[in-house]
Amino acid sequence: MAKKTYDVEDIKVLKDLEAIRKRPSMYIGSTGHRGLHHLIYEVVDNSIDEAMAGACSKIMMAVHKDNSVTVIDDGRGIPVKKMKKFKKPAVEVILTTLHSGGKFSEDVYKVSGGLHGVGLSVVNALSSKLMAEIRRDGHVFRQEYSRGKPITKLTKYGSSKKHGTLIRFWPDPEIFEDINYKSETVLKYLKEMAYLNKGLKIIYEDQRHKPPIVEEYKYKGGIVDFVKDLVSKKDSLHKGVMYFKSSIDTNQVEVAMKYTTGYSENLYSFANNIHTHEGGTHESGFKKALTRVINDYARNKGILKDKDENLTGEDIREGLVAILSVKLREPQFEGQTKTKLGNSEMMGIVESIVNTKLSEYLEEHPAHSKAILNKTINAARARDAAKKARELTRKRGLLQSSTLPGKLADCTINDPSISEIFLVEGDSAGGSCKQARDRQFQAILPLRGKILNVEKSRELKVLSSNEIQAIITALGTGIKDELNIKNARYHKAIILCDGDVDGSHIRTLLLTFFYRYMRELIEAGYVYIAQPPLYLVKKRKKSHYVYSDEELQQLLSRIEKKGITIQRYKGLGEMNPEQLWETTMDPGKRVILRVGIEDAISADETFSTLMGSQVEPRKEFIQKRAKDVRFLDI
Ligand code: 0RA
Numbered sequence: 001m002a003k004k005t006y007d008v009e010d011i012k013v014l015k016d017l018e019a020i021r022k023r024p025s026m027y028i029g030s031t032g033h034r035g036l037h038h039l040i041y042e043v044v045d046n047s048i049d050e051a052m053a054g055a056c057s058k059i060m061m062a063v064h065k066d067n068s069v070t071v072i073d074d075g076r077g078i079p080v081k082k083m084k085k086f087k088k089p090a091v092e093v094i095l096t097t098l099h100s101g102g103k104f105s106e107d108v109y110k111v112s113g114g115l116h117g118v119g120l121s122v123v124n125a126l127s128s129k130l131m132a133e134i135r136r137d138g139h140v141f142r143q144e145y146s147r148g149k150p151i152t153k154l155t156k157y158g159s160s161k162k163h164g165t166l167i168r169f170w171p172d173p174e175i176f177e178d179i180n181y182k183s184e185t186v187l188k189y190l191k192e193m194a195y196l197n198k199g200l201k202i203i204y205e206d207q208r209h210k211p212p213i214v215e216e217y218k219y220k221g222g223i224v225d226f227v228k229d230l231v232s233k234k235d236s237l238h239k240g241v242m243y244f245k246s247s248i249d250t251n252q253v254e255v256a257m258k259y260t261t262g263y264s265e266n267l268y269s270f271a272n273n274i275h276t277h278e279g280g281t282h283e284s285g286f287k288k289a290l291t292r293v294i295n296d297y298a299r300n301k302g303i304l305k306d307k308d309e310n311l312t313g314e315d316i317r318e319g320l321v322a323i324l325s326v327k328l329r330e331p332q333f334e335g336q337t338k339t340k341l342g343n344s345e346m347m348g349i350v351e352s353i354v355n356t357k358l359s360e361y362l363e364e365h366p367a368h369s370k371a372i373l374n375k376t377i378n379a380a381r382a383r384d385a386a387k388k389a390r391e392l393t394r395k396r397g398l399l400q401s402s403t404l405p406g407k408l409a410d411c412t413i414n415d416p417s418i419s420e421i422f423l424v425e426g427d428s429a430g431g432s433c434k435q436a437r438d439r440q441f442q443a444i445l446p447l448r449g450k451i452l453n454v455e456k457s458r459e460l461k462v463l464s465s466n467e468i469q470a471i472i473t474a475l476g477t478g479i480k481d482e483l484n485i486k487n488a489r490y491h492k493a494i495i496l497c498d499g500d501v502d503g504s505h506i507r508t509l510l511l512t513f514f515y516r517y518m519r520e521l522i523e524a525g526y527v528y529i530a531q532p533p534l535y536l537v538k539k540r541k542k543s544h545y546v547y548s549d550e551e552l553q554q555l556l557s558r559i560e561k562k563g564i565t566i567q568r569y570k571g572l573g574e575m576n577p578e579q580l581w582e583t584t585m586d587p588g589k590r591v592i593l594r595v596g597i598e599d600a601i602s603a604d605e606t607f608s609t610l611m612g613s614q615v616e617p618r619k620e621f622i623q624k625r626a627k628d629v630r631f632l633d634i
Pocket of ligand 1: 043046047050073075076077078079165167
């Protein structure tokens with residue numbers, strides 16, 4: 001009888017393993033960049049669970065030279081006792097059975113549901129090798145696996161008074177398209193975890209660099225520090241950070257928020273430390289309460305009169321930076337990327353807590369309240385004006401394609417699917433492009449200087465900018481809710497800027513505009529970035545275009561350097577029309593990058609940091625990213 005149970009359990013393990021390796025995306029979302037990083041999140045989430053249970057104060061992680069990853073925590077250590085049912089140590093069961101982690105502990109809050117919480121067995125199955133080392137019950141234990149199967153027994157090594165878990169895994173190149181971890185992605189996640197778990201120390205070491213990149217995060221202020229960080233590049237509307245924390249039964253709600261003088265809304269919500277990108281019930285509850293409290297306050301103080309309409313949620317959230325973090329026992333995650341909280345009870349819970357706490361705050365801080373109300377009322381007026389302006393422009397047909405902008409050199413063919421438009425930095429480069437193009441299917445729209453930063457301006461101002469009107473009209477789709485992709489006049493909108501820092505700034509301004517006003521265009525895959533060459537290398541009669549610094553280094557190391565000349569193109573204007581055609585516009589030879597939103601959220605965050613109102617952080621970002629073309633394929 002006992003033997004039979006053993007077989008059944010063993011078969012289940014093999015089945016789980018096969019299922020995970022056959023369809024990895026079902027468990028980790030993808031086998032690309034996101035899926036690869038998900039392995040780290042999965043392991044660290046387990047350590048975070050220990051921290052939430054009050055059993056862990058420090059997490060260390062390292063990315064090694066071979067892209068293997070070690071995560072060490074000082075938690076209780078994965079249990080090692082033999083389990084009767086499985087005839088195996090608990091750790092082996094946890095590392096080889098789907099969704100088994102939760103069953104071993106009574107901890108109240110668990111990262112579970114959604115893509116997070118699929119369990120360590122998924123990481124194990126998708127790793128060419130995995131090593132677990134556990135300190136608990138006075139000993140050190142170790143076991144090794146390959147592609148999910150144990151290759152050693154759990155072995156006791158000497159004694160130790162410490163407790164904790166070490167997991168090292170080697171992501172399987174048979175599964176992942178690319179096994180290179182990206183420090184930036186990992187650090188962003190670790191920093192977020194440190195903010196959400198007040199006082200938890202998280203140390204990161206990237207050993208692929210010489211010397212290694214080391215970062216350490218620990219925040220005494222928790223999400224208050226998070227908000228301070230988010231507003232550090234922006235201008236504040238009031239002093240301090242509004243903060244409150246409260247619970248109903250076992251449901252915890254924590255909020256930190258602050259208003260900036262800007263116009264965008266940045267609300268980040270979390271449930272059991274999982275970033276709920278798609279929002280959900282907790283976010284709805286927060287928004288409802290915020291709208292109600294501000295309106296009530298405005299009426300009580302006589303700022304809104306009986307005849308006045310209520311302020312809208314959108315007006316009230318203008319310039320707001322907020323972190324909403326909830327903890328609940330059995331979170332349910334829904335939505336396309338499983339990042340939308342579904343527990344219906346959370347709506348009322350968050351609403352009621354925010355109602356009470358925020359009203360108290362406003363009463364206690366009249367100066368802040370006044371500043372917030374002023375801003376909100378201005379936002380309402382601007383929204384009203386924008387609506388009227390939009391109606392007017394619509395009436396005049398400005399946002400439709402009836403009157404094409406004067407600067408546009410349109411193509412002659414009338415088939416959008418093979419037509420393209422180049423949005424070109426500067427009038428002079430625009431002129432060269434007009435001469436160089438194939439006028440049958442290539443249209444040129446020159447743009448003067450820097451276009452408006454849409455992150456820093458309200459809609460009314462954005463829509464009254466000439467350059468932006470020209471873009472909208474030329475593309476023909478309309479914007480925002482009224483965008484109709486079927487009306488696109490070109491299926492390729494190609495951004496063409498200089499290869500310098502200014503050029504990359506203009507390119508980002510354009511992308512921000514597309515992201516905020518014409519997102520569907522990006523989603524449809526209609527937005528592209530042109531790649532003009534950076535250098536022209538000549539040797540005797542042969543010339544060679546070079547598109548990046550790395551390529552130049554490679555070329556120079558290959559060829560005899562005597563008798564060569566290198567010309568660096570500072571701007572598009574330095575190329576004559578033939579060169580421009582040959583290198584950048586000829587569909588037979590050019591390379592263009594399609595701008596995709598694989599992850600709309602990281603794009604949003606990228607644009608928010610980039611477009612904040614203080615100049616310095618922005619510069620730093622651009623220079624760091626300027627050469628990294630792949631980032632544009634967000
Ligand atoms: C199951 C039960 C307990 C802890 C863990 C798993 C655990 C897993 C990981 C993964 C990385 N670090 C970890 N730390 C702990 C509870 C153990 C107990 O009650 O003693």
